[in-house]
Amino acid sequence: MAQQSSLPEHLSGLEPGFDVPALPGMSLAEVFTPALILDLDALERNLRRMSAFVQTHGMKLRVHGKMHRSxxxxxxxxxxxxxxxxxxxxxxxxxxxxRAGVKDILISNEVRDPRMIDRLAQLPRFGGRIGVCVDAPEAVADLAVAVARHGFSLDVLVEYDCGAGRCGVQSAAEAVALARAIDEAPGLRYAGLQSYQGSVQHLSEFNTRRAAAAEAILRTTEVIGALREAGLPPETVTGAGTGSYTFETSSGVFTELQCGSYAFMDADYGQVLDIEGRRFDEGPWQNALFVLAQVISTARPGQAVLDAGLKSLTMESGLPLVFGHPDLTCTAVSDEHSQIRDPEGRLQIGNRLKLVPGHCDPTCNLHDYYVALRGDRVEAVWPVSARGRSC
Amino acid sequence: MAQQSSLPEHLSGLEPGFDVPALPGMSLAEVFTPALILDLDALERNLRRMSAFVQTHGMKLRVHGKMHRSxxxxxxxxxxxxxxxxxxxxxxxxxxxxRAGVKDILISNEVRDPRMIDRLAQLPRFGGRIGVCVDAPEAVADLAVAVARHGFSLDVLVEYDCGAGRCGVQSAAEAVALARAIDEAPGLRYAGLQSYQGSVQHLSEFNTRRAAAAEAILRTTEVIGALREAGLPPETVTGAGTGSYTFETSSGVFTELQCGSYAFMDADYGQVLDIEGRRFDEGPWQNALFVLAQVISTARPGQAVLDAGLKSLTMESGLPLVFGHPDLTCTAVSDEHSQIRDPEGRLQIGNRLKLVPGHCDPTCNLHDYYVALRGDRVEAVWPVSARGRSC
Structure with a gap:
């Protein structure tokens, strides 16, 4: 078990209203809980592993900012x-x-509110290349009006629904018509195709996942063929997630990967199996993201109650795992508490546990800061820069 | 259907980085989406209804701040x-x-981190009465040390687990021992008993809920008897939620209600039935809280995709309802989207829907602002004052 916390010698955090969970230099035992923590060694290992992959295979990596918002x-x-x-x-x-100076940003989504289109059309003023997806001709027209107003240009990609059933045009014919509309619109640059199969990503079994991805890739390939035939070959074909990127890579038709969760991992991706039958979190990737929590009640025999609940981790992908303690099971999460089954009564007040959240993206969006640790020591405290920015 | 949005005549919100969802005076059609919105008429009606109840029955109302954090x-x-x-x-x-000047605050929970106990012991400096719950003798000792350090006093309540199985002492004997320890500790005032049965609140059927609450009340009454016999009668007996408060009130042993969700309602409380068999959201209470969302894609026939996802509403209590449109069903919520089944294709780009979230407390904690509307007009924009404050 982790150490029990005690009053630190320095005074940081003892003032009412102190609202960061840690300061650089603190030890893990001094971090205020609940806190969103990063294991920098694990994070860097995950980043290097993906880096080696995309370099080996000549893919571009457009990481997903919605995952970490940092x-x-x-x-x-x-x-x-x-x-x-x-x-x-x-x-x-x-x-x-x-604003922070990132030079190549794609809005991998539809933007239809006229005011948000107007703001989008202003984004190139910060000096980078800005792209957006469309799945309707009216969107192309609205974007063209907005770029004319501000004098910049935008990259525009056709979004194709390759099976997830959410946004995106439904057929090759629609994709071609849309690509042509973009190509002909002043101020818009036809930049290619987005084709992302979100519902494939978390299929646990490797062959099932590969088959589902293959179906999506086949459909995407047909759309690319139609675009080429129409004289509108897509410069970029972008998509893929942490569960499927090896399939898009070997397809030969995708040029760019949009993976996000590979960097942090979570419990839902953890149960996904790779080609060798290893859990994602026990071979290819390491858990780098945790919600640090502390025991605040052991009044009920056989149970410990933690101080992290639904305001510190989200539950749409299931209960969190207790990292490093396969014997400890989280049985319930309520607004401000998590309950841990502890039949032998090993957990004591102040013990700290690292919870692996079910789903990293919305969990990160609950917090104002990442506490980035090197081993047991806080190396940095990073704001969740775009937390709550959902317009 | 609601109106389609268009560029407003004034310029508010067109600057990149504008980060409030609305300004007072805007119409509902101008509110940026997704946004957390309040129907002030419904909210005030809910507050007045509960006010009439507690005045009629002579109960104190200690509303739950964790619900709205505002x-x-x-x-x-x-x-x-x-x-x-x-x-x-x-x-x-x-x-x-x-800090905002609220004069009577109870931490209805255990506080065990020594630094947070220290901060708690400083809170009376803002001029109000501060209370806290305990379920272990060591907590009493730690609180006594902290109040001695700062020279204030704290109200301390024994928390009893009347059936929810989370925090709280398990027996009358433990409650008596703890009450005595508080009573004897310098700087601490033994203020009474907290007994809250959280797992009863959302039981839909009235008689089932009443029977479960009766069991919790019976156990609470036994503990109160033991405290009285020991010469430690509780001045305050506090607990109850929106699903059970009528039962605690008629018990004759509770003095204070801790209801929270009655003010806003949500989909999970909406399905709870009152004594007359009416849904909570169709008789006693009105939906006052919504996530306003906008259609951004209708590319897939029979479906509309909204711009509000898991970063705007939480899903642990199920899918949101589409307010005022019983014919429209939300079928899925992902990070940034909600999918609405719309077989007849009635929804169009820019149409605005009010989603009733499954669970109000964690949904409110996702947002930085409440947009408070009187009818169709924004009357106020309120910060979610304690958003993210979970330490």
Whole structure:
């Protein structure tokens, strides 16, 4: 078990209203809980592993900013992870990265509110290349009006629904018509195709996942063929997630990967199996993201109650795992508490546990800071730069 | 269907980085989406209804601040809702309300980190009465040391586990021993008993819920008897939630109600039935809280995709409802999208829907602002004052 916390010798954090969970130099035992913590060694290993992959296979890596919403994590992905651009899902999120100097941003989503289109059309003023997806001709027209107003240009990609059933045009014919509309619109640059199969990513069994991805890739290939035939070959074909990127890579038709969760891992991706039958979190990737929590009640025999609940981790992908303690099971998470089954009563007040959240993206968005640790020591405290930016 | 949005005549919100979802005076159609919106008429009606109840029955109302985390909502609960105090679950959350001048705050939870106990012991400096719960003798000792350090006093309540199985002492004998320890500790005032049965609140069927609450009340009554016999009668007996407060009230042993969700309602409480068999959201209470979302894709026939996902509403209590449109069903919520089944294709790009989230507390904690509307007009924009304050 981790150490029990005691009053630190220095005074940091004892003032009412102190609202960061840690300061650089603190030990893990001194971090205020609940806190979103990063294991920097594990994070860097994950980034280097993906970097080696994309370099070996000649793929571009456009990491997903919606996962971490952090300028600092993105900078690390650029520095050691071969990231050459970022994708964001929302304009207000992209504004944060653009302001911070990120030079290649794709809004991998539809933007239809006229005011948000207007803000999107202003983003190139920060000096980078800005792209966006469309799945309707009216969107192309609205974008063209907005870029004319501001005098910049935008990259525009056709989004194709290759099986997830959410956004994206439904047929090759629609894709061709849309690509042509973009190509002909002043101020817009037809930049290619986005084709992302989100519902494949978490299929646990390797062959099942590969078959589902193959189906999506086949459909994408047909659309690319139609675009080529129409004289509109896509310069970029972008998509893929942490569960499927090896399949898109070997397809030969994708040029760019949009992986996000590989950097942090979570419990839902942890149960996904790789080609060798290893859990994602026990071979290819390491858990780098945790919610640090502390025992605040052991009044009920056989149970310990932690101080992290639904405001510190989200539950749509299931209960969190207790990292490093396969014998300890989280049985329930409520607004402010998690309950841990502890039949032998080993946990004591103040013991700290690292919870692996079910789903990293929305969990990160609950917190204002990442506490980045090197071993047992806080190396940095990073803001979740675009937290809450969902417009 | 709601109106389609267009560029407003004034320029508010067109600057990159504009980070409030609305300004007072805007119409509903101008609110940036996704946004957390309040129907002030419905909210005030809910507050007045609960006010009439507690006045009729002579109960104190200590509203739950963890639900809304908003100083402005609490002020309204004081002004028109008969609230005489607030409960918070965390010290950092209570600090926000204490700083704002709230004069009676109970931490309805265990606080065990020595630094957070130290901060708790400083809270009376803001001029109010501060209370906290305990379920272990060591907690009493730690609190006594901290109050001695700062020279204030704290109200301390014994927390009893009347059936929820989370925090709280397990027996009357433990409750008596703890009450005595508090009573004898310098600087601590033995203020009574907290007994809250959280797992009863959302039981849909009235008689089932009443029977489960009766069991919890019976156990609580036994503990109160033991405290009285020991010469430690509890001045305050506090607990109850929106699903059970009528039962605690009629028990004759509770003095104070801790309801929270009655003010806003949500989809999970909406399906709870009252004594007349009416849904909570169709008789006693009105939906006052919504996530306003906008259609951004209708590319897939029979479906509309909204711009609000898991970063705007939480899913541990299930899918959101589409307010005012029983014919429209939300079928999935992912990070940034919600999918609405729309077989007849009635929804168009830019249409705005009000989603009733499954669970109000963690949904509110996702947002930085409440947009408070009177009819179709934004009357106020309130910060979610204690958003993210979970230490």
């Amino acid at each position: 300028v600092d994590v993105y900078r690390l992905q650029e520095q050691i992870g071969s990231a050459t651009g970022i994708c964001c899902q929302k304009v207000s999120e992209a504004e944060v990265f653009a | 100083v402005d909502v609490y002020r309204l609960q004081e002004q028109i809702g008969s609230a005489t105090g607030i409960c918070c679950q965390k010290v950092s959350e209570a600090e926000v309300f204490a």
